[in-house]
Amino acid sequence: AAGVIQSPRHLIKEKRETATLKCYPIPRHDTVYWYQQGPGQDPQFLISFYEKMQSDKGSIPDRFSAQQFSDYHSELNMSSLELGDSALYFCASSFGQGNTEAFFGQGTRLTVV
Amino acid sequence: AQSVTQPDIHITVSEGASLELRCNYSYGATPYLFWYVQSPGQGLQLLLKYFSGDTLVQGIKGFEAEFKRSQSSFNLRKPSVHWSDAAEYFCAVGAQGSSNTGKLIFGQGTTLQVKP
Numbered sequence: 001a002a003g004v005i006q007s008p009r010h011l012i013k014e015k016r017e018t019a020t021l022k023c024y025p026i027p028r029h030d031t032v033y034w035y036q037q038g039p040g041q042d043p044q045f046l047i048s049f050y051e052k053m054q055s056d057k058g059s060i061p062d063r064f065s066a067q068q069f070s071d072y073h074s075e076l077n078m079s080s081l082e083l084g085d086s087a088l089y090f091c092a093s094s095f096g097q098g099n100t101e102a103f104f105g106q107g108t109r110l111t112v113v
Numbered sequence: 114a115q116s117v118t119q120p121d122i123h124i125t126v127s128e129g130a131s132l133e134l135r136c137n138y139s140y141g142a143t144p145y146l147f148w149y150v151q152s153p154g155q156g157l158q159l160l161l162k163y164f165s166g167d168t169l170v171q172g173i174k175g176f177e178a179e180f181k182r183s184q185s186s187f188n189l190r191k192p193s194v195h196w197s198d199a200a201e202y203f204c205a206v207g208a209q210g211s212s213n214t215g216k217l218i219f220g221q222g223t224t225l226q227v228k229p
Contacts, residue, residue: 042203043203
């Protein structure tokens with residue numbers, strides 16, 4: 001069965017650079033969530049989209065932005081990268097909101113040097 | 114504010130022994146509750162979830178969890194642990210009601226080590 005696809009799987013960037021992470025949800029899923037997991041930390045909710053509109057916002061820095069496109073894929077744009085942005089970034093998708101089961105991707109490991 | 118506490122950061126059990134991972138939550142309304150497992154460098158796999166109904170829920174890989182409202186707990190159990198169960202386990206809570214956007218609040222995680 002198709003799963004949530006995240007690209008790239010690994011990314012190395014220098015401080016102050018920009019990074020774009022992509023998420024392709026499971027077909028027919030209309031809701032996408034982004035989470036950030038720092039080393040040894042639990043996943044922290046960043047932002048979510050339902051039907052291409054932002055549905056919730058968590059602890060996402062102002063340097064980050066995200067959107068969901070007409071084909072339901074989502075992109076997380078991160079600018080002015082800092083060393084502390086190094087983390088595993090997960091995307092999850094679900095059909096509808098309301099805690100129907102969210103399926104997680106394998107994550108993108110971002111390393112800022 | 115919503116929160117999830119996993120009191121045990123690290124647990125070591127012998128293969129074949131029983132396992133219980135603790136999870137306590139703080140939430141103003143009836144929560145949705147989840148347990149996820151994460152192998153090193155991997156994504157999060159859902160083990161089981163509680164939405165309503167029977168407070169004892171069965172999951173994949175032989176895991177089960179019991180929702181106890183009076184104790185605000187959702188402990189994960191397995192009667193006999195296998196070496197392949199070694200991983201990081203996360204308890205998570207989601208909101209019910211009209212404000213439910215599906216976002217999850219995760220606990221700090223419990224690292225399970227299995228001794229041969």
